[in-house]
Amino acid sequence: MSRRILPLFASLCVTALLAGCSDGGENGQNAAQGAERPPSPVSVILMQTSEYPLTTVLPGRASAFQTAEIRPRVTGIIREIPFKEGSEVKQGDVLYQIEDNTYLAEVAQAKANVAKAEASVPSAQANLARYERLVNSGATQIEYENAKVTLLQAEADVAQTKAALETAEINLDLTKVRAPFDGITSATAFSIGNVVTANQTTALTTLRRIDPIYIDLMESSINLLRLKKAISSGQLGGDTKETGIHLTLEDGTEYKHDGKIDMSDMAVSETTGTFSIRALFDNPDDLLLPGTYVRATLTIGKEKGFRIPQRAASRNANGELTAKFVTAENKVETRTFPSSQQSGNAWLVTENVKDGDKLIVDGFQWIADGAAVAPVEVTIDDRGIVVLPQQAQPAAAPSK
Structure with missing residues (x-):
């Protein structure tokens, strides 16, 4: 009798223990489900309507203000x-x-x-004067006319020789390039002792003036049409003739x-x-050289x-601008x-947003719509x- 009771008692104890474990697991799971995760903090800016500049970024290359071969x-x-090669002259x-x-x-x-030629002029003048006096006292008209022609030829010879002298002096001066x-x-391209010829095909050297300097830009005709239509319809303000331009160099600086449009x-x-489009920039430090690539x-x-802001935006599969906002219920949408149009380092929009809307600017890539x-x-x-406001700065950790 005692041998039968012991196995039964042991079985009841095991059953009670398993039941207790099961109740404890269910209670722990319910407690975990009852604890809600706190909303994740996100950085937002308040949207505010205003008049902002519209910008466009164009690739360009620098070219010399003046070039002479x-x-x-x-x-x-x-x-x-x-001169020294590569030097400023x-x-x-x-x-x-x-x-x-x-x-x-x-x-x-x-x-x-x-x-x-000048020496022959006085005698020709004297000869003409003599025939002028004699023409009324027996000298023929032909002799008088011949004397007159001789003087004119002498004066022409003087003018011709003076022109030849001026040409010779010009050629002498041109020996200094x-x-x-x-x-x-x-x-x-040449050295001392080389023979050069007048107006030869090969240039001796090339001279460039790079202060100021030109920046050559290319813009699509479609954007030009859009710009003109916006101005004519009154949707866009500003005088494009006074367009301001600034450059970003190849290293991002x-x-x-x-500059200004030239x-x-x-x-x-x-x-x-x-x-x-050709723009003109001051270049006092010769930082821009012909051929330099820039973004204007x-x-x-x-x-x-x-x-x-560009950091708060992305593009969907259709190429449309998208951004995430916080609703009045503190949910993400x-x-x-x-x-949209470019405005500096941001995109300018006119629809689907109003004053006071909260735009998420950090970490929006990892936050799903509807998240608290x-x-x-x-x-x-x-x-x-x-830039965090003073009240948003994290508190210092307590000292241990």
């Missing part, structure tokens, strides 16, 4: 090259000295010819000098569908609307903006960096 205008042997500086012995001799000969303007020289083409390329940001006008959040109001500076 230096060629000789007289023939001869290079005797001297006074001033207008009128001698770049090449061509041997001038022959040209000095030509000047001397021309001066002698002038003297000879001078810089036509202030600029920087390239490498020289901002160029410190602003010229825009009046024709669209048939092959690329673009037209050219043009301010093309102003429009009233809301700015969505995504809004789509089919129409705790908005923390921040600001964004001109560089696109989030």
